Amino acid sequence: MIGLSIHFLLSVIALLLVLFFIFVLYLFFQRERENHFLTARETYIKNYSQCWYEYLFNDEIFSVVLVPRGRAQVEAIEIIFSSYLKNIINENVRQKIKEFSNVYLIKFYAQDLRSKRWSIRMNALYRISELHIDELLEACKKLERTNISETEYFQLLKIYSSFQPDLFIEKIKVPNASYSESEYRRLFVLLEEDVFIRFFDEFDRWPANIQYAVIDTAAAKKNMKYIDRLKQLLTHDVTEIKIRALKGLFEIGVIDDIEPFVPFVTSDFWEARLMVGKIFKHVPLTYTYSYLELLLQDENWWVRSQAAKTIAEDREGLAKLQQFIASSSDQYGIEMAQEIVARKQGNR
Amino acid sequence: MKIVDYSMWFFGGVILFYMLFVIASYCMMFVIALFDLRKRYSLDPSEYDDAHIDAFYSKPVSLLVPAYNEEVGVVDTVYSLLNLRYPQTEIIIINDGSTDNTLQTVIEHFQMKPVNKIVHTNIQTKQVIQIYESEIYMNCILVDKENGGKADALNVGINVSQYPYFCSIDGDSILDEKSLLRVMKPIILSDGEVIAAGGNIRIANGAKMQFGSIYETQLSRNYLVIMQVIEYLRAFLMGRIALSKFNLVLIISGAFSVFSKKWAIEAGGYSTDIIGEDMELVVHIHRLIKEKKENKRIEFVPDPVCWTEAPQTLGVLRNQRRRWHQGMFESLWKHKKMTLNPKYGLIGMISFPYFWFVECLGPIIELGGYIYIIVAFFLGDIYYEAAILLLLLFVIYGVIFSVASVLFEAWSMNTYPRKRELLRMILLAFTEIFWYRPLTLMWRCEGVVRFMRRKSDWGNMKRVGIAKKEKSV
Numbered sequence: 001m002i003g004l005s006i007h008f009l010l011s012v013i014a015l016l017l018v019l020f021f022i023f024v025l026y027l028f029f030q031r032e033r034e035n036h037f038l039t040a041r042e043t044y045i046k047n048y049s050q051c052w053y054e055y056l057f058n059d060e061i062f063s064v065v066l067v068p069r070g071r072a073q074v075e076a077i078e079i080i081f082s083s084y085l086k087n088i089i090n091e092n093v094r095q096k097i098k099e100f101s102n103v104y105l106i107k108f109y110a111q112d113l114r115s116k117r118w119s120i121r122m123n124a125l126y127r128i129s130e131l132h133i134d135e136l137l138e139a140c141k142k143l144e145r146t147n148i149s150e151t152e153y154f155q156l157l158k159i160y161s162s163f164q165p166d167l168f169i170e171k172i173k174v175p176n177a178s179y180s181e182s183e184y185r186r187l188f189v190l191l192e193e194d195v196f197i198r199f200f201d202e203f204d205r206w207p208a209n210i211q212y213a214v215i216d217t218a219a220a221k222k223n224m225k226y227i228d229r230l231k232q233l234l235t236h237d238v239t240e241i242k243i244r245a246l247k248g249l250f251e252i253g254v255i256d257d258i259e260p261f262v263p264f265v266t267s268d269f270w271e272a273r274l275m276v277g278k279i280f281k282h283v284p285l286t287y288t289y290s291y292l293e294l295l296l297q298d299e300n301w302w303v304r305s306q307a308a309k310t311i312a313e314d315r316e317g318l319a320k321l322q323q324f325i326a327s328s329s330d331q332y333g334i335e336m337a338q339e340i341v342a343r344k345q346g347n348r
Numbered sequence: 349m350k351i352v353d354y355s356m357w358f359f360g361g362v363i364l365f366y367m368l369f370v371i372a373s374y375c376m377m378f379v380i381a382l383f384d385l386r387k388r389y390s391l392d393p394s395e396y397d398d399a400h401i402d403a404f405y406s407k408p409v410s411l412l413v414p415a416y417n418e419e420v421g422v423v424d425t426v427y428s429l430l431n432l433r434y435p436q437t438e439i440i441i442i443n444d445g446s447t448d449n450t451l452q453t454v455i456e457h458f459q460m461k462p463v464n465k466i467v468h469t470n471i472q473t474k475q476v477i478q479i480y481e482s483e484i485y486m487n488c489i490l491v492d493k494e495n496g497g498k499a500d501a502l503n504v505g506i507n508v509s510q511y512p513y514f515c516s517i518d519g520d521s522i523l524d525e526k527s528l529l530r531v532m533k534p535i536i537l538s539d540g541e542v543i544a545a546g547g548n549i550r551i552a553n554g555a556k557m558q559f560g561s562i563y564e565t566q567l568s569r570n571y572l573v574i575m576q577v578i579e580y581l582r583a584f585l586m587g588r589i590a591l592s593k594f595n596l597v598l599i600i601s602g603a604f605s606v607f608s609k610k611w612a613i614e615a616g617g618y619s620t621d622i623i624g625e626d627m628e629l630v631v632h633i634h635r636l637i638k639e640k641k642e643n644k645r646i647e648f649v650p651d652p653v654c655w656t657e658a659p660q661t662l663g664v665l666r667n668q669r670r671r672w673h674q675g676m677f678e679s680l681w682k683h684k685k686m687t688l689n690p691k692y693g694l695i696g697m698i699s700f701p702y703f704w705f706v707e708c709l710g711p712i713i714e715l716g717g718y719i720y721i722i723v724a725f726f727l728g729d730i731y732y733e734a735a736i737l738l739l740l741l742f743v744i745y746g747v748i749f750s751v752a753s754v755l756f757e758a759w760s761m762n763t764y765p766r767k768r769e770l771l772r773m774i775l776l777a778f779t780e781i782f783w784y785r786p787l788t789l790m791w792r793c794e795g796v797v798r799f800m801r802r803k804s805d806w807g808n809m810k811r812v813g814i815a816k817k818e819k820s821v
Contacts, residue, residue: 009740023755119391126395180539182405220404301468342464
């Protein structure tokens with residue numbers, strides 16, 4: 001029995017060693033191939049990046065030498081385009097990149113979309129979205145009908161959101177997959193204003209993470225058109241929505257009336273009180289000091305700290321804090337005020 | 349003679365079944381890791397990185413750097429944190445009563461200025477002596493405190509931190525510029541369902557570095573370091589990835605891990621009476637998740653890279669390994685009631701038994717295996733064959749898995765791109781069972797003994813600095 005096992009194990013080890021040897025040879029071969037690929041890519045970038053610059057920025061005539069021949073050159077073009085798209089906002093350049101991609105890169109990505117490998121399909125979806133290859137919209141819809149992963153579906157939603165917003169809203173209403181708030185934000189941030197505002201119209205029908213993402217995106221867009229929509233949410237039944245709306249209003253930073261915020265000074269939730277403390281940064285201290293003084297004596301450390309910081313930001317703030325230190329009997333509030341005063345004076 | 353026969357059969361059987369069990373578990377985990385990495389092979393990660401570089405999509409993180417006598421490495425570590433591509437961070441260096449020039453080095457290098465700051469005491473710690481803020485980097489804070497150990501230093505960092513997540517980084521580690529962005533990915537994408545995440549640790553010895561950035565990876569010439577490189581790859585492929593897939597991870601390295609502050613505080617912060625405080629915190633949080641019946645996860649993320657300095661001498665390595673093992677024992681022992689307790693789900697039913705049997709008691713059984721082979725050779729006869737059988741299992745366990753890890757890593761991640769380096773690692777992997785494995789087994793057994801005798805120390809290893817030239821062992 002033992003003899004047999006030894007024999008068996010020896011055979012397994014020998015077989016594995018042979019497989020490893022073959023794998024090492026394959027790795028070496030693959031590395032050589034990768035090196036060739038990288039060299040071809042770098043050569044293209046070196047030879048043609050100037051031509052690309054002239055074509056995209058100086059309106060030089062398009063040259064056929066720029067048309068990619070093979071994958072390495074496609075990757076080189078992706079690198080060149082990506083660097084421009086990430087760093088330069090120029091509609092003309094974007095349009096040229098889009099036109100070129102829709103003519104010369106389309107066949108490569110169409111082929112990638114049909115790949116059996118998930119990672120290849122994902123890369124193609126990234127590029128379609130980044131380079132705005134709307135000619136591939138139909139191919140994307142075809143891909144959606146196959147058995148795709150949640151991450152692929154997310155990329156498809158992203159593509160729909162920029163190529164066909166109505167389809168995007170239609171898709172998002174059907175809960176095929178649930179994404180995180182941060183992912184929904186990534187989808188919403190690309191939407192045009194008139195499409196995005198529709199999410200407020202039907203606010204209560206969305207699941208919580210979409211609602212949160214809508215509020216946060218409105219805040220990030222810093223568009224004054226959303227102020228009224230956010231103010232309406234201050235009376236919502238869900239506390240989290242109220243707090244997020246407060247945060248959104250703070251981030252937009254335009255406060256014309258403090259009345260809607262006053263009830264939150266005595267809110268049961270410290271997060272709401274904290275946000276009011278922040279919002280009052282955008283209002284002169286004469287209107288808010290009595291509320292901030294209350295918040296400075298709050299039971300929560302973060303609220304006290306924020307109230308002291310908000311007071312200190314005003315021109316009269318230091319004097320007000322010193323006055324508070326002298327007159328108050330609230331030890332925690334005094335300590336906080338002292339820290340902020342010391343900091344402020346230290347920074348001078 | 350009969351007693352010898354019976355005991356040889358008994359121990360032979362135990363060791364044999366142990367080896368078969370471990371080989372089977374490793375094979376399973378290796379296959380899971382293989383599929384996982386294979387799926388992601390050639391996926392372009394930059395799309396995610398670029399999308400999440402904006403604060404709008406991410407969450408702010410406090411970076412905690414506990415430092416005890418880290419004057420050689422701490423500056424580079426802080427530079428690597430300043431180089432991080434992440435929208436909102438604060439760096440908190442905690443000097444744990446160093447006896448060298450750590451405090452002075454940091455103060456001078458980053459122009460630290462004392463400030464008055466009220467610290468919100470969420471966790472009880474040793475006294476904070478002074479807090480400083482950098483005049484050149486707005487988000488960089490130095491906390492000088494009384495010596496209380498690494499766990500205490502981290503707890504001070506948690507108290508001082510202002511963001512909802514914190515990331516602990518060893519004072520001798522270097523982070524890749526995108527590592528924080530990627531380690532935060534599961535946390536951000538899960539809307540807080542993932543409450544802690546650990547990154548992949550790599551060995552930096554031999555790498556070329558300037559101002560906190562690794563600009564060229566190079567395999568060390570020191571054989572002891574190369575063996576550790578292989579060992580890290582093995583642990584990564586035959587453990588972490590598979591365990592993480594099923595929320596069974598009990599260890600995320602303290603050298604680079606992110607935690608939700610709320611959960612860490614609820615767990616009482618890092619345990620100061622235990623050596624392996626990073627593991628203990630993970631186990632404790634797992635315990636809380638199950639006791640509160642919450643749907644939360646702890647994940648290991650394969651790509652974030654944190655470069656750390658590995659011991660270059662046998663003495664330092666011995667010290668490190670026995671500490672790690674002792675720490676693991678202590679953590680499991682402290683939460684022993686979770687073992688095989690269905691109340692704790694898969695953690696209690698799979699992770700705990702696995703860690704007790706394979707990771708904790710493994711070295712004792714394996715070392716027993718080595719002794720068995722030697723004794724069996726002397727006894728001859730039938731035992732001679734049993735010894736060969738065991739030896740072959742050791743070869744599979746030690747050599748085959750190591751070579752497979754090296755090759756698979758080379759194929760999927762290609763950290764060491766030179767052919768010569770790859771061959772060097774493969775050749776050295778073949779020698780593992782003859783010297784490195786028995787040595788680490790002995791040190792880990794020492795850890796068991798130390799656990800039983802309740803010995804402890806800070807266990808800081810002597811740094812030479814990652815960028816320094818090393819000597820070959």
